[in-house]
Amino acid sequence: MKKTALIIAASMCVMVPVLARQPYPEYPTAQPKVRFAPLHIYVDSGERALGAFQFELKAFGGQIKIVGVEGGEHAAFKEPGYYDPAALANDRIIIAAFNTANELPSGRTRIATIHLQITGRVEPEYGLELTVAADADGQEIPAEITFETGEQK
Numbered sequence: 001m002k003k004t005a006l007i008i009a010a011s012m013c014v015m016v017p018v019l020a021r022q023p024y025p026e027y028p029t030a031q032p033k034v035r036f037a038p039l040h041i042y043v044d045s046g047e048r049a050l051g052a053f054q055f056e057l058k059a060f061g062g063q064i065k066i067v068g069v070e071g072g073e074h075a076a077f078k079e080p081g082y083y084d085p086a087a088l089a090n091d092r093i094i095i096a097a098f099n100t101a102n103e104l105p106s107g108r109t110r111i112a113t114i115h116l117q118i119t120g121r122v123e124p125e126y127g128l129e130l131t132v133a134a135d136a137d138g139q140e141i142p143a144e145i146t147f148e149t150g151e152q153k
Contacts, residue, residue, distance in 0.1 A: 044145075069115070
């Protein structure tokens with residue numbers, strides 16, 4: 001009996017240090033990188049006054065969540081445009097706005113800023129499409145839409 005206990009104790013003295021040196025399996029303990037970034041949307045209507053617009057923004061690659069929509073720089077579009085909150089779940093948003101005031105922007109103007117939560121290290125790519133741009137009378141006008149990333153507006 002003493003011999004068995006002695007063998008067990010000796011085995012423990014050898015096994016415990018050996019087991020203590022074995023690495024534990026690696027578990028993903030680090031949370032994915034999360035950051036917030038604005039996406040500034042611009043419409044250039046040339047010399048024509050911009051009275052209305054509708055655009056769609058989609059994100060490809062990366063993982064984003066749209067967390068806010070801010071209006072534009074000109075008083076005519078200071079308030080955020082109309083959008084469907086249910087569409088935000090699919091990494092896309094459609095925004096539309098109109099204004100029939102006398103003072104409307106022309107040329108390149110920021111019409112919205114979309115605030116994003118980006119998860120992971122993959123930089124998303126964006127698809128931006130101007131569905132329509134119109135003047136105060138509702139007549140379609142030629143215009144181009146672009147975006148810029150970063151804090152500067």
